Each structure stands twice: as structure tokens, then as C-alpha cells.
Amino acid sequence: MRRRSKLGKRLAPYALSAPGAFWLGLFFLVPIAAMLSVSLQTGSIDTGFRMTWHFAEYPSAISRYHRFFLRSLQYGGTATLADLAVAYPMAYWIAFHGGRRKTTFLLLLLLPFFVSFVIRSVAWQFILSDEGIVLGTLKSWHLLPSGFHVLDTGPAVVAGIAYNFLPFMALPLYVSLERIDRRVVEAARDLYASRRAVFLRVILPLTVPGIFAAFLLTFVPAMGDYLNQQILGGTANTMIGTIIQQDFLTNQDYPAASALSAILLAGVLVGIFLYARILGSRTIEEYI
Numbered sequence: 001m002r003r004r005s006k007l008g009k010r011l012a013p014y015a016l017s018a019p020g021a022f023w024l025g026l027f028f029l030v031p032i033a034a035m036l037s038v039s040l041q042t043g044s045i046d047t048g049f050r051m052t053w054h055f056a057e058y059p060s061a062i063s064r065y066h067r068f069f070l071r072s073l074q075y076g077g078t079a080t081l082a083d084l085a086v087a088y089p090m091a092y093w094i095a096f097h098g099g100r101r102k103t104t105f106l107l108l109l110l111l112p113f114f115v116s117f118v119i120r121s122v123a124w125q126f127i128l129s130d131e132g133i134v135l136g137t138l139k140s141w142h143l144l145p146s147g148f149h150v151l152d153t154g155p156a157v158v159a160g161i162a163y164n165f166l167p168f169m170a171l172p173l174y175v176s177l178e179r180i181d182r183r184v185v186e187a188a189r190d191l192y193a194s195r196r197a198v199f200l201r202v203i204l205p206l207t208v209p210g211i212f213a214a215f216l217l218t219f220v221p222a223m224g225d226y227l228n229q230q231i232l233g234g235t236a237n238t239m240i241g242t243i244i245q246q247d248f249l250t251n252q253d254y255p256a257a258s259a260l261s262a263i264l265l266a267g268v269l270v271g272i273f274l275y276a277r278i279l280g281s282r283t284i285e286e287y288i
Contacts, residue, residue, distance in 0.1 A: 032265070039258035049254060057259040065243055065260060069267075072239040075154065076223030079161035083169035083218055084211070086162075091170050092203075095177035106174065113167055121231045124160045125151065128232065152234030160228035168218040176210020177203070216275055220268050240264060 039057055043049035062069075094105045112120070127134055128150045138144040150156050180203060188198045226241030233239075240260065247257035 035258045035261055038254050039262050041255050045252040045254075054255065057255050058263065061256055061259040061263060065240060068238060068240040068243050069263075071237070072223045072241065075158050075161060075229075075237075075239060076219050076225070079158045079165065079222050080169070080215055080219040082158065082162040083166050084215065087166060087170040087173055087214070088211075091173040091177055095174055095180075106171075109170060110167055113164075117164060118227065118231075120164055121160055121228050124156075124163065124228075125231050128156055128159070151232060152237070154233070154237050157229050157233040157237050157239075160232045161222050161225055164225075164228065165218050165222050168221065169214045172210050172214035172217060173207065176207040176213075179210075180206050212275055212278070216271065220271070223268075224264060 037051065038049065040051060040053050040055065041049040042052045042054045090109070094102055094109075098105050126132055129135065130149045130151065131139075135144065135148065135150065139146055139148070184206075185198060185202060188202045193201070224241045226239055226245050229237055229239045229242050244257050244260050244264070247253045247260065251257075
């Protein structure tokens with residue numbers, strides 16, 4: 001009985017983690033392996049694709065589309081920084097001054113995001129249109145020139161991305177601020193620290209792991225986004241996600257699209273590795 005009890009205790013963690021491991025392997029590892037395999041194949045949709053270990057697809061994809069990677073990095077980074085500037089004060093106020101209505105304020109923050117992602121992007125297209133409720137009104141008041149427009153520009157794409165991924169930034173920040181021991185803050189105030197000193201020397205350093213986690217969770221999907229670019233941006237603002245989508249669904253160039261996806265995934269993994277090295281791999285789990 002003791003042997004069976006010890007054996008059961010040893011196997012319990014593996015048995016409990018088996019469903020999650022199976023789910024992760026089936027819907028994450030298998031598709032990634034298939035994507036990497038396709039990236040090394042040659043052929044066409046008519047003749048079929050076969051494995052030829054064609055590694056040249058990777059440098060070719062980088063040389064052809066490097067500017068789209070840089071643009072995606074620029075747009076995703078700008079949108080993430082904008083989300084940080086908006087979400088941090090919001091999360092700070094809810095955590096420290098929300099009182100009993102914290103959950104209500106969080107619900108109000110998330111309420112617009114119960115609507116479809118596509119509908120929210122189309123709503124931004126309506127708001128930013130040349131004769132829309134904002135620009136049209138300002139033009140009628142002669143506050144803007146008649147030829148002024150925002151759609152089909154980089155700022156419009158960045159605005160759409162920042163709006164759609166705001167909860168990915170706000171929620172981890174709120175968790176990190178909520179976890180701060182209020183006694184530490186009170187101790188700093190008892191030592192005659194000003195509000196600015198309390199924030200810069202106590203609150204902000206304690207929320208650095210949450211900031212890193214929120215930045216990572218926001219930047220990763222923002223860099224790979226293509227829907228906002230298609231709705232709010234023009235052909236001059238194409239991002240790498242749009243190129244991958246076109247290669248997969250329109251051009252049916254599966255090896256090139258898979259190679260681009262693998263390069264994008266590798267870049268994301270490098271960012272996660274650097275994050276884990278700086279703050280530890282367990283930190284991000286505490287803020288999700």
C-alpha cells in the first residue's frame with residue numbers, strides 16, 4: 001500500500017498535466033512543426049510541394065520583405081508605448097483609488113472589447129474617415145483644411161492597433177499595481193517622502209515586472225496584426241502580417257509564407273527569452 005501511495009504521488013503531477021500537455025502539443029507544437037516543414041519545401045499549388053530542405057527561402061524572405069518587418073516593428077512598438085502611456089494611469093487610479101468599485105471600472109474598461117475585433121476596427125474607419133464625425137465636424141468649423149485626411153496613413157494604423165490591444169496592457173498593469181503591499185507605500189509616506197518620490201522610488205520599481213509582462217503581451221500580437229492595416233492603412237503601410245496572409249491565401253506561396261511566419265516567431269521567442277533572462281520566466285505568469 002505504501003509503494004502504491006508513493007507511486008501515485010509521483011504520477012499525480014504528470015497525470016494532472018497530461019491534458020494540458022496534449023492540448024499544447026496538438027494545437028501548438030504540431031502546427032509549428034508543420035509550418036517549419038513547409039518552409040523547407042519547394043513546388044507549387046498545381047504540382048504539389050515536396051521536401052527539398054530549401055533553406056534559401058529564409059534569406060530570400062528577409063531580403064525581399066525586411067522593410068515590412070521593420071515597419072511592423074515600428075508600428076507595433078509605437079502602439080505598445082501608446083498603450084502604456086494610456087493604460088498605466090488608468091490602472092493606477094483603479095488600483096489605488098477605485099475602492100469598492102474596482103471590478104465595475106475594470107468591467108467598463110473591458111466592455112467595448114466584448115464587440116468583435118473587426119467591428120471595432122471598422123468603427124475606427126468610420127471615426128477617422130474624411131467626412132466622419134470627427135474630421136468632418138472639424139472641417140466644417142474650418143479648424144482643419146479640406147484636404148486633411150488620416151485614413152491610409154501610419155498613424156491611423158497605429159491608433160487602431162493601440163485601441164484594439166489596450167486590455168493586453170491594462171490588465172497586467174492593474175494586477176502588478178494591485179499586488180503592491182500598501183504598508184510599503186504608507187511607510188514611505190511616514191518617512192516624509194513626497195507623492196512624486198513615493199511613485200518614482202516605491203510604486204514604479206515594484207511594477208517594473210508587470211510593465212515588462214504587459215509590454216510583451218501587447219507587442220507580440222500588435223507586431224503580427226494585419227487586420228487594422230487592411231482596414232485603416234493603405235498599400236504604403238503594409239505590415240508583415242499582411243504579406244503572410246497574402247502569401248498563404250492569395251498567392252498560395254506556402255513555403256515563403258511559412259518562412260516569414262517562422263522568422264516572425266523566432267523574433268518573438270528571442271524577445272521572450274530576453275524577458276526571461278532579465279526578470280525570470282515565472283514573473284509573466286503572475287500577471288496574466
